[in-house]
Amino acid sequence: MDRREFLQTAGTGVAAVSLATSAMGDEKSKGKELVIKRLESDRFMIDFSPESPRPLRILQLTDTHFGSPDAESKEEDKRSYAEIAQLVKTHQPDFIVHTGDFINNDGGPLISFEAIDFFDDLGIPWTHALGNHDIGLRPVSQFRKLMKNASVGEFKGPTKTEFAFRFDVTQNRANDPSFSIFCFDSGARSPGRKVSQPQIDWFDEQMKKDAEEGLKTPALAMIHIPVVEFEKLYAAKKYDGNYGERVCYDDDKGDTFSAFKRSGRIKGVFSGHDHQNDYHGLWDGIELVYGRVGGWSAYGDLPRGGRLIEIDLEKQAYAHKLAFHQAKS
Numbered sequence: 272m273d274r275r276e277f278l279q280t281a282g283t284g285v286a287a288v289s290l291a292t293s294a295m296g297d298e299k300s301k302g303k304e305l306v307i308k309r310l311e312s313d314r315f316m317i318d319f320s321p322e323s324p325r326p327l328r329i330l331q332l333t334d335t336h337f338g339s340p341d342a343e344s345k346e347e348d349k350r351s352y353a354e355i356a357q358l359v360k361t362h363q364p365d366f367i368v369h370t371g372d373f374i375n376n377d378g379g380p381l382i383s384f385e386a387i388d389f390f391d392d393l394g395i396p397w398t399h400a401l402g403n404h405d406i407g408l409r410p411v412s413q414f415r416k417l418m419k420n421a422s423v424g425e426f427k428g429p430t431k432t433e434f435a436f437r438f439d440v441t442q443n444r445a446n447d448p449s450f451s452i453f454c455f456d457s458g459a460r461s462p463g464r465k466v467s468q469p470q471i472d473w474f475d476e477q478m479k480k481d482a483e484e485g486l487k488t489p490a491l492a493m494i495h496i497p498v499v500e501f502e503k504l505y506a507a508k509k510y511d512g513n514y515g516e517r518v519c520y521d522d523d524k525g526d527t528f529s530a531f532k533r534s535g536r537i538k539g540v541f542s543g544h545d546h547q548n549d550y551h552g553l554w555d556g557i558e559l560v561y562g563r564v565g566g567w568s569a570y571g572d573l574p575r576g577g578r579l580i581e582i583d584l585e586k587q588a589y590a591h592k593l594a595f596h597q598a599k600s
């Protein structure tokens with residue numbers, strides 16, 4: 272069941288918008304066959320140009336909880352580093368998406384941020400959707416400055432900086448993107464443990480602008496805290512994979528999922544947060560997918576791993592499966 276591959280063909284046509292190369296900003300980060308450029312503070316373009324045609328490989332990692340200063344956690348972090356390095360070697364992703372609780376930034380002043388260097392040194396472009404433990408003593412904008420090979424964005428909300436951003440993916444330097452990825456910040460403290468209203472408004476606005484420009488790419492959403500529909504999916508027994516703990520959707524009341532439904536473009540929501548859950552299933556036309564806990568200093572008994580997402584940019588479709596540092600059959 273863990274290895275069940277899910278293929279979902281997106282029902283949208285080819286995007287008609289042109290985002291000319293000349294409009295692209297500075298090259299942000301570069302992998303072997305992938306280049307990321309920043310277009311705006313909240314927008315990146317990924318160009319994927321493989322030597323021979325193949326799907327784009329994204330590794331979702333989550334809940335690594337790095338950086339605690341006690342000796343036991345340090346040892347556990349070392350084990351996580353070794354396994355993640357092997358995971359990357361085994362599965363050769365083009366891009367890594369960390370869906371939050373990267374670091375125990377809420378653990379006090381002695382927390383180490385060296386995991387950022389470890390991720391940068393993997394040599395794979397990466398991004399990070401904030402988790403509740405990432406938001407703490409050290410301001411987000413400050414620890415993000417340490418990231419050398421990560422593309423992370425933000426926009427100015429009505430009262431504060433909001434850490435939501437998007438990627439549009441093109442293949443072989445085509446002007447028209449064929450897939451998009453949206454990253455959200457699902458907050459840290461109640462009653463704000465959910466995607467904020469300004470981020471939902473931002474997403475609606477992005478959809479409106481895209482529609483005006485004829486951009487209709489299918490898209491995935493990356494959110495640390497699962498939306499309440501993950502609980503509904505479990506209750507309806509429509510899921511595959513591990514259910515090992517109550518779904519902590521925290522303060523989410525359905526507004527985020529409603530925005531995704533309204534868009535008609537979000538095909539999958541990838542989350543973390545609940546380390547004992549890694550299930551997935553289709554809910555009201557959108558696939559809900561837990562990642563797999565990645566750090567040994569985090570709670571939970573599941574063997575650590577990740578989730579490999581393959582995007583076929585020609586077919587505008589994606590598939591995913593759990594991924595481990597030792598390939599399993």
Ligand SMILES: [Fe+2]
Pocket residue numbers: 334336371372404544545546569
């Ligand atoms: Fe976590």
